[in-house]
Amino acid sequence: MKLTDMKVSEFMSVLGSDEPAPGGGSASALAGAMGISLTKMVTELTIGKKKYAEYEELAQETQEQAQALQRELLTAIDKDTEAFNKVSAVFSMPKSTPEEKAARTKALQEALQGAAVSPYEMMETCVRALTVTKKIVGKSNTNAASDLGVAALNLKSALQGSWLNVLINLGSIKDLVFVSEYRKKGNDLLEVGCQLADDIYNEVVKTI
Numbered sequence: 094m095k096l097t098d099m100k101v102s103e104f105m106s107v108l109g110s111d112e113p114a115p116g117g118g119s120a121s122a123l124a125g126a127m128g129i130s131l132t133k134m135v136t137e138l139t140i141g142k143k144k145y146a147e148y149e150e151l152a153q154e155t156q157e158q159a160q161a162l163q164r165e166l167l168t169a170i171d172k173d174t175e176a177f178n179k180v181s182a183v184f185s186m187p188k189s190t191p192e193e194k195a196a197r198t199k200a201l202q203e204a205l206q207g208a209a210v211s212p213y214e215m216m217e218t219c220v221r222a223l224t225v226t227k228k229i230v231g232k233s234n235t236n237a238a239s240d241l242g243v244a245a246l247n248l249k250s251a252l253q254g255s256w257l258n259v260l261i262n263l264g265s266i267k268d269l270v271f272v273s274e275y276r277k278k279g280n281d282l283l284e285v286g287c288q289l290a291d292d293i294y295n296e297v298v299k300t301i
Contacts, residue, residue, distance in 0.1 A: 096170050113181070118173030118212050121254030125215065126166035128247030129222040131240045133159035138234040148232045155229050162222045166251070169215045173258070176211040180204040205266050212258035213275055216282045219252040223289040230296050242297035249290035256283050 096104060096115055104123075108115055136156035139145045145152065183204050186197045226244050233241070259279045263272045 096174060097167050114174045114177040115170070116174075116177065117254055118177065118215075118258045119170045121212070121251045121258070122166055122169035122173055122215055124247045124254065125219050125222065125251030126163060126170065128219075128244040128251060129159050129162045129166060129226070131244035131247070132222070132226045132229070133163060135229065135233050135237045135240050135244075138237050139229070142234065145232075145234060148229070151229060151232055155225055158225045159222075162218060162225065165218050166215070166222070169211070169218065173211050173215070176204075176208040180208050202267060205262050206268070206271060209259050209262035209266065209271075209275055212255040212262075213279055213282075215255040216252055216259070216279060216286065219248050219255065220282050220286040220289065223248050223252075223286055223293065227289055227293050230293055231300065235300070238297055238301050242294050242301075245290045245293035245297070249287060252283065252286040252290070 096107075096119060099107070104115075108120060133156060136152045136159060139148060139152040140156060141149075180201070183197060183201045186200060187193045188197050223245065226241060226248065230238075230241055256279055259275060263275060266272050
């Protein structure tokens with residue numbers, strides 16, 4: 094069963110079990126999905142309201158973007174676990190001969206790179222989600238202003254959690270060019286995204 098098809102209680106049960114996956118990556122994706130869902134909720138509470146007519150076009154545009162990002166982050170819940178499972182599967186490969194050992198090492202490095210790229214892509218999605226969220230702060234239903242703050246907190250958690258998953262996989266990758274590239278790109282995303290999240294949160298706090 095896909096993780097996204099589980100009931101909340103079922104997902105929490107498997108997350109808290111001795112199964113190595115789902116783990117922090119899928120939990121981060123879920124946090125991100127909840128964050129952008131809150132942003133979408135705020136747009137839904139703004140669209141069509143006479144009081145916010147001047148922001149109607151912005152709210153509609155944001156709603157569409159939030160819905161697409163919501164789908165991406167929901168997909169990432171299962172995608173992260175699938176990437177981890179590919180790494181785990183390598184350890185079942187034979188290693189009796191030099192050829193088998195070489196094939197196993199190659200497969201492991203490829204799987205580890207995939208397991209690093211998956212949360213990195215989630216970081217990209219979180220930054221886009223935070224950018225979308227920031228656009229409507231102060232330009233949406235004021236009764237739901239706090240929900241945008243919670244959206245930012247969830248997306249920041251998803252961003253930082255994803256970064257931890259990038260780092261733990263980079264630590265086992267032998268391709269130093271790959272490691273250097275993703276460490277640099279990930280740090281850049283982390284800096285931009287955390288600043289966006291903090292700006293949203295602080296701006297929301299001032300308005301409520």
